Amino acid sequence: xxxxxxxxxxxxxQTRGGPEKHEVTGWVLISPLSKEDAGEYECHASNAxxxxxxxxxxxxxxxxxxxxxxxxxxxxxxx
Numbered sequence: 001x002x003x004x005x006x007x008x009x010x011x012x013x014q015t016r017g018g019p020e021k022h023e024v025t026g027w028v029l030i031s032p033l034s035k036e037d038a039g040e041y042e043c044h045a046s047n048a049x050x051x052x053x054x055x056x057x058x059x060x061x062x063x064x065x066x067x068x069x070x071x072x073x074x075x076x077x078x079x
Contacts, residue, residue, distance in 0.1 A: 028056070035060050 030037050038060040045052050 030058075033060065035062060
């Protein structure tokens with residue numbers, strides 16, 4: 001998954017298990033998303049009925065700066 005910082009106010013990641021009768025579901029919310037949020041996230045849960053683990057990797061792409069073009073010129077055209 002690749003995201004740009006500032007593209008969204010929130011990032012929600014959901015993982016699901018299955019096709020069991022009772023699926024394992026989990027999610028994490030990151031708001032606002034920044035470059036430092038990149039990495040692997042893990043969720044571990046357990047109760048009397050058992051244990052579950054889910055993970056997700058986030059790759060954050062830096063924002064590119066806009067390039068201004070003069071009207072009538074194209075990228076790569078001679079000056």
